[in-house]
Amino acid sequence: MVEFEKTIMFPKNDNIGEINIIQNQFTAYLVTAVRRRRKGYLESKAKQERYEIPLTAGESRRDAPCERVMINHLHLQCVLEKLKKRELRILTMKVLKGYMLQEIADELNANCDAIRSTYYRTLKRLKGELEDK
Amino acid sequence: MNTCKEMLVRAKADGMDAAQALVNMYRPLMIKASFVDGRFDEDLYQELQLTVLHCIDCFQLPNL
Numbered sequence: 001m002v003e004f005e006k007t008i009m010f011p012k013n014d015n016i017g018e019i020n021i022i023q024n025q026f027t028a029y030l031v032t033a034v035r036r037r038r039k040g041y042l043e044s045k046a047k048q049e050r051y052e053i054p055l056t057a058g059e060s061r062r063d064a065p066c067e068r069v070m071i072n073h074l075h076l077q078c079v080l081e082k083l084k085k086r087e088l089r090i091l092t093m094k095v096l097k098g099y100m101l102q103e104i105a106d107e108l109n110a111n112c113d114a115i116r117s118t119y120y121r122t123l124k125r126l127k128g129e130l131e132d133k
Numbered sequence: 134m135n136t137c138k139e140m141l142v143r144a145k146a147d148g149m150d151a152a153q154a155l156v157n158m159y160r161p162l163m164i165k166a167s168f169v170d171g172r173f174d175e176d177l178y179q180e181l182q183l184t185v186l187h188c189i190d191c192f193q194l195p196n197l
Binding site for chain 2 (some may be wrong): 008018019021022023025026027030031033035037041042082109
């Protein structure tokens with residue numbers, strides 16, 4: 001601890017001489033890097049919170065029932081209602097709950113290729129319907 | 134007394150003590166940046182510590 005206090009005691013930096021210039025350059029470099037990292041961190045945190053599904057205490061994201069997912073976009077809701085129950089389930093498990101295709105196949109007792117083709121077909125259909133409107 | 138330049142040179146040459154001293158030296162900057170809406174964010178503080186270590190590696194000492 002004493003050693004640490006010795007190392008942080010610097011004389012006044014008047015930006016004259018090689019040592020002071022290097023220290024100032026490094027500080028400026030560091031300040032910019034810290035500011036960028038902070039901005040990136042706050043942006044990613046805000047993005048995470050925007051799409052986060054509210055959970056009750058003691059409940060993990062994967063345990064949350066699909067029905068609890070709030071979909072505010074009215075048009076998207078109408079389009080989703082047109083989907084078959086199985087398609088909607090695969091889409092919700094993959095997109096909102098983050099399951100892998102193999103995990104969905106295991107859960108639904110189906111072939112992974114069939115799940116994959118259903119998922120991509122559903123996505124294509126959704127995109128098509130949303131673009132039409 | 135260790136100058137900033139000496140510590141940078143030693144830290145770049147895998148000197149853990151020098152890197153630690155530099156992190157300690159810039160601790161107030163990291164603490165200040167870690168406050169979000171008046172609350173200290175521990176995760177952000179750790180991210181910033183990693184950023185300082187990354188900067189020590191990446192900073193190119195100028196030839197004055």
